[in-house]
Amino acid sequence: MKKSCLIALLLAAFAEFAAPQAPAPPPMPVFHFENFTTANGLPDNHVYSVLVDGERVWAGTENGLAVYENRAWKTYTAKDGLAHRAVLSLALDKRTGDVWAGTMGGLSRVSGGRIDTYTQLNSGLSNDVVYGVSVEGENVWVATAAGGCRLNTRTGQWSLYNERNTPMAEIWTYAVSATPTKVYYAVWGSGVLEYDQNTGRWDKYDDPDGETEMVLFKDQGLIHEITTSVSYVDNIVWVATYFGDSRYDGRYWHNFLTKDSGLPSNFTNVVKGVDANRAWFGTDKGLAYYDGVNWAVYRPSLKDGKPEMTVRDAQGKVTPVAVSTAPAHNYVLGIDFQGDDIWVATAKGLTHGIRQQR
């Protein structure tokens, strides 16, 4: 009897060992998503950009620049002096509180309710299609369809950067990330351009294989020449392309593809680094978060549109997390942070992700 009991216990223990319970997925942030559309005050559901300014949130839409304050939306349009109704990019001058808006018709500065507009006709701006804008000190860096620009707000001087004075092969600059030490441009078809603020020199990062259809040299350089977004934080460059994404630490590159990461799509519109290890990615198939090891994806399900969150761990195991809300749409164009919360610009509305305590 004793022997049979011991055998039973050993078998039970073996069974427990042989069939362990599934480990819990890595703890990734969970959000309650609240969506804004024209139904609740947004001027347009096509939201290209989003910017958090303390308690205020600015949304660049196809039909004006909207600001959310005290639970109400106010919209600035061309009638108010805005350069164009379609607002593609936004940047905050944290020192002054001024907001810079890149539009399809020029660059606008919103200061204390007043809007001043710079165009290729009335200023030194190189082109009216302003895809990206970034503020660094007294300089405003601009990414346009005809190269980069820098406006010194103190002197009023414009400096233009294009194929004549930089290693830019194409002049279609799509995004810019400026800091006191380095400035990075994502150039659509010409990789990433780096400007060293100390030396005044330009450098260029290209896809080492030069292939547009395949990745031959993984983790050996930029994933693709068609770059769409760049974010420089903690001395790390995060780069988005339509063919995957990259992280560069000044010496080594790491590439992210759907086949070997938690990225929901290689078609990435925007990347925003949190720090050296963490970043958010806005793709055509949802919003993704990378914590340096694990991935989380937030979206309406591609199958049935129901709210969906999945977590992918370091081993590639994907685990669903039960959620009741999702971003307004899978096509994500802009990302910004408000404390632990996140704001997301999508093709069908603006989303406020309210961080939930686990």
Next chain:
Amino acid sequence: MSWRDHSRIPVSAVAAFAALAAALAVVALWTGRPAHANARDSANDALEYASPLEVLLSPDGARLYVLCQQSQEARVLDAASFAVIKDIPVGRVPRGFSLSTDGTRLFVTNSWDDTLSVIDTGTLTVTATWPVGAEPSSVVEDRAGKRLFVANRISNDIAVLDARTGAEEKRLLAGRGSSYLTLSPDGSRIYATHIYPNPPPRRTGLENRTAPESEITLIDAARAVVAERIPLDAIAGVFHVAFSADGRLGVAAELHPKNLVPLAHLEHGGAFADTLTLFGTDVGKPVEVPLDELERYASQPFGVAIAPDKSRIYVTSGGSEIVTVVDVPRLLRFIHAHSGPFAQDLSASANYVVTRIPVGRNPRGVALSRDGHRLYVANRLDDTISVIDTRTNRVASTIALAGPKTISVLRRGEQTFYTARYGFQGQIGCSSCHIDSTFDGLTWDLEPDGFGRDIVDNKMLEGVKDTEPYKWNGGNPNLPTECGPRTEKYFWRSEQFDNRTLADLTVYIRNLPTRPNRWKLPEGEMTPAQERGKAVFERAVDKFGTPIPEANRCSFCHSGPKGTNQKLFDVGTRKTTDNSGLLKSAPLTEIALTAPYLHDGSARTLEEIWTVYNPGDKHGRTNDLTKDELNDLIEYLRTR
């Protein structure tokens, strides 16, 4: 005028000038036409007058500080006896000053040095001189004594400095010609004004015929950011702001130009309304009210103060040489009982103006004693301080400041320039449109060319010497004609100047010094962009190797030290309302400051001259240039 170290006329020049003046005097006698000043007058040119611009009292009321613009001093007087305690030299052309919150420091903005003098009010010595922005014009310290705010006229911003070290933290976007700052009584807000209208936000093709827009910029003093802006519709030229002690009533002195109608309307109420904008809890939505009354105008309002008991508003009018006294309760009753707008209603001010007190020449800054019984008025162009007994509304005494007793030609000319006494019904003076002897950023419809015809941009006067002929169409061969018969006929409506007055005026204008160019590097060096732009300016061959005809080169029409060859050209900018397409090549002096551009002000920026208004390359060969090269050209032009 002779700004120290800047425009002192050399002896040789004086001698030459004296000879010329003598010759012209003979000509004048022969022809009966006005001539330039005589030799005796020109010998006075180097006189340095005090030119008191601003006054303020120490917190205990014992001292009167006087900011003397031409002698470039902060003068300290005993407020009871007016005895001089000390004259403290400061920087070039000081324009604004204020005391620190604790009263231990006096800050002075030196507008032509781009510096701030810090004066210890205990030792009455300058303890520091800090570099600030371009043409600092006013300064205030926050209530906590942590930050200084400095209004920079040329860079159109407000610099935020560390009040202890002077280190600049940032700059806030202000109105164009940012000039005057006032701290609200509770210390929470700084109210900033500006003297030139903001540029029209949108290009419509008619932006040169739209009403000017200005603002009062409200700065959150604690956060040092712009909190909001009070729009001032149809205003161009905003000066001092004052508050009632309870902070419920604010008032700004300003100019309301009527530049969209032909100037013939001078007879129908003036080219300007001289107004106040009232704001604050007592008012509700900001309201503009006029100071003018038919034949009793308050030309060029500048300084303003509100009595401690909020019974009166006092406003100086530099052109009319008066202080207007406004009854506040009556004013508030009036604006609450009537719906506006009031600005152009010449019957309105009778409801609230108590009296108009004549003071000295070109009265500017004011200060009230703590009990409100005495109002001190700085009379800039006769070196006096008027002390008004506010209980009787009479000048109790006039304090003469130390300085030359002789009135020089330049001084008389400047007095003529700033007074409105020659204008029709005393409505306007030269300085109504040429604010601080510059320009006003407006376009006007002067009647001699026909109503609605030949809309013209008002031009900068600095550097005008030796750039004749004058007017955009070159119609006036010299300054005596420009300032004499033309001005008398179309602005004054009668022949007012005698020969000597006209001669003095033209001497003053010819000798206006040119302010330092902020885009120029020291020793004549140039930035790479300026060098490249200079090459574009001087080029004789376009980018395709085609020679550029001489008359189509920048450097041909805009040749010489002033940037004009003084000849007429058709640069393709003629409008259907213009009588002729021939225009005098405009001088380039301080061109960076003087937007809008072209003869009718249709180009809001230098860029628009070529990106919008030069499709046929008639205004120089420029359409072969890339955007970078055009930017370079503009960088060079800013150095002129």
